Amino acid sequence: MEKRSGLNDFVQAAPGYISKVLKENNYARMADKILKFNLKMKRFLSSDYRRINFCKDIDTVSELCYITFADIASEYKNDGGKEGMKKPYIVCHMMTSLDGRIDCAMVGQLTGVEEYYATLGELNLPSTLSGRVTAQLEMALPGTFQAKNGVFIGQERFSKKVDATGYEIVVDTKGTFLWEKETDTAKPHLIITSEQVSKEYLDYLDELHISWIACGKDKIDLKRAAEILAEEFGVERLGIVGGPAINSAFLEAGLLDEVSILIGLGIDGRKGMPGVFDGFPMEKIPTPLKLKDVKTYGNGAVWLRYLV
Incomplete structure (x- = not known):
């Protein structure tokens, strides 16, 4: 896959967005958040990648961000996150x-x-x-x-x-x-x-x-x-x-x-x-x-x- 600055910027920015999502949501629903994030990303890239010239392989970008999401989720779980929130x-x-x-x-x-x-x-x-x-x-x-x-x-x-x-x-x-x-x-x-x-x-x-x-x-x-x-x-x-x-x-x-x-x-x-x-x-x-x-x-x- 040809690397472009736009793609690099996107992948580097992803952790900050994901971290924000994690802090606002219960970790127990992480699978749902991962799914929604990847769907949003695929839709965004598929509609705009020609104009902004990100890359040719949308699935590869999705996989990269999925891995980033999973890594942060793992760290978040180890820190306690909101999974410990007491609720009915x-x-x-x-x-x-x-x-x-x-x-x-x-x-x-x-x-x-x-x-x-x-x-x-x-x-x-x-x-x-x-x-x-x-x-x-x-x-x-x-x-x-x-x-x-x-x-x-x-x-x-x-x-x-x-x-x-x-x-x-x-x-x-x-x-x-x-x-x-x-x-x-x-x-x-x-x-x-x-x-x-x-x-x-x-x-x-x-x-x-x-x-x-x-x-x-x-x-x-x-x-x-x-x-x-x-x-x-x-x-x-x-x-x-x-x-x-x-x-x-x-x-x-x-x-x-x-x-x-x-x-x-x-x-x-x-x-x-x-x-x-x-x-x-x-x-x-x-x-x-x-x-x-x-x-x-x-x-x-x-x-x-x-x-x-």
Whole structure:
């Protein structure tokens, strides 16, 4: 292969980019990052190499950067990296139509819906987390909390009201949902907000004896929230049972360990109906998965489990 300055510059610059990726992502997902990096590089070189005159052998460049990536990954692992981050084992569990839609009213009509809670039980997920839309439709009281002075907490804090084997966790970035007073329950609520939540709202939750976590300057820091759930609330296994926004947020944050899909017998097909994951930019590369298990039911429903 003819060596060119452009190629040399590219290979020399690669370690810095890769190191940045490693520092921002869990080492356990390194295989995914290696795959995505090489695909991006191949696409870049195949479309531009004539103009910038890198080289003739794109695969050789890919191999060089793959080796660089693997070397840095090895060093990163030896240094500890983020693989030691304490977090729950997190599963996204959803029921869908054959075409991957998750509208609640629709899936409630499908044969196989009766298997949803049975499969959720088999996953052993004492704590479950719902997003804003799901919580507003199915869990919170009508109305919106109105703060009078609007003073934000502005720092990471948490308040644990009760020890429990599992929690009903809700994300509410700025603290707007209304709740009933928490009484003795096997699965108490736990509200996660950003640091842009008002002190008044947290006082309101305190009065209702509801636990809360505030983390993330402008939006909820899901990685930090996962650490607090594990370290302070003892959450070991967590199910994400919300809609496409919260599912996608956990996927993008690199926090999902498993995706569990129960497919009911039916096709939605309606325009604009939500899917399991949604909202990523068009240039996003598909997230690779590894099949863990397949189970079929007498009524025709199919349960698929994938490792992320």
